[in-house]
Amino acid sequence: MPEKILPLNTKPGSVLAECVAEARRDLARVRRLLAQPTSAAVADSAVLLENAANRLRDLEQGLRRGGGGRPPGLARELGELRRELARASEMLESAAALYLGWARLLFAAAGGYTARGEPAAPLAAGRFSVEG
């Protein structure tokens, strides 16, 4: 479950920078999770990404309302956040590319190709087992 984020518009300025730092740490966790890119790891990443998005949404609202000021460290933290987001995004895209390449082979070998030359989607087939 995403962590509950408190409104920032009444908090001191340094909390805004800490909020970005927290979002960045969420993204670093995503990056570490995706080192083993199972579907479960990607699903867990989505939770962390949602956390980070909530923090940023809250920060955006806080800035729009003018609450908390603009601490000098905020711009730097946002720069770090951007870099971390780029890294996490690259890990996610790379995992997708790995699966996509394998899926092309898998589906083509299992189901052949469509008339358009694309690997055919796998069909659910009935099966039976014999015991005895």
Place this chain on the structure above:
Amino acid sequence: MSLFSTLLTSANALRVIDQQLATTQNNVANAGTPGYAKQRLSINSLPFDPAGGLPGGVSAGELESYRDVYIEQTVRRRQQAWGAAQQQASDLQRLEPLFDVTGEAGIPGALNALLQSFSSLSVTPNDTVARQAVIDRASDLSLRFVQDATALDSFKLDLDDQMRGVVDTINQLAGDVRALNAEVRQDSRSGGDPNVDAKLNATLEELSEYADITTLKQPDGSVTVLLGGQTPLVIGDRAFTVTADFSGANTAIRDSNGQDITAQVGAGRLYGLLQTRNQVLPSYITDLNRLAQTLADRVNAVLAGGIDSAGNAGAPLFAYDTAANAAFSLHVTGITEPELAAALPGAPGGNGNALKLASLAESPEIDGLSLTGFYGGLAGRVGQDVERASGDEQTRQQLLVQARSLRDNLSGVSLDEEAANVLAFQRAYQASAQLVKVLDELTEITVNLLQ
């Protein structure tokens, strides 16, 4: 099901693989290429009749082979990318301390001291101590330029040494592959040896760290290894050596026929070294030469417009051999303190020309920047290059870990599980990719709010 029928299934599967090898290799090699026009892989199911001893389909066994080839190639590509990034990061990190960013040491420290001596001269233009200080500070700065330029040149030699080592390693590993190929050919007649296959894969993975290699499995089980997708390193039981040629301004890599194949090297440690040696380092040296030349020319031009203590036209303070090696050869002329032109013609004993010298501290001299500003830009660029290379290395390392992890996860998984995994991944990916997009937009909005 009897053991015999299982073996029969495997034998049939191997025959199908043999027949479809060319098609499969193309598909595997291009699996990650978007838009690749795929060739049909016509694998037929075998009859299923348990009572008659016919065990059924062969697709799982074949897929494992394709999967192994695909994932091994993916791991090797990641290894190549990491090797290049790691090499560049470690080399640039060693280079960074040469470029001081505080303005207190090295060239910027000495440059600031010279500019400060110009300022002092403008206050007391006829003070012999102030006049001598200008010459002494100019001498210090020249020495700094020569020291740093020489250090950069030595670094070039160090990179060449490393390149020699990397090329030796590539040739040695290619030799290992050649020997393993001979074993594989021998073993293939007796059904293949998994240990030899594992050794071959490990050697190819190690080789990938050093060079941009492509591998093609041959019908006899041996592996053809190409450098940069074109130059043969190993064909069957023959290995072809590559060499590093240090005779030109840029280091070149040559194939066994002496042809220049530098442009074909696009990954691995060799690529990282070539990039630093032939692109990055020369650009730093060029900028250092430009700074040394501009400094010398501008100071000398100002001095030429003034007069010395005896009323004679100003003598030059700096000299260098050529623009291309200004930093390496910068030195102070034999100028003496009385010959320093602090005054302007028509105002002997004044500080008119010393003020002009002092104004060099702020005036735009190179690319719209002051002399210290230009050096700051160069040092900043080095710092950015190091940061980018370090970040790139970390990312490439994680991508390599990711591919290795997937390799471990994929082995021993059934076809059904595999298809389910891919579909599950696809669903999870869509949600995460959407959230990354949202985060990107939110970050952009937040950054704009701060501006």
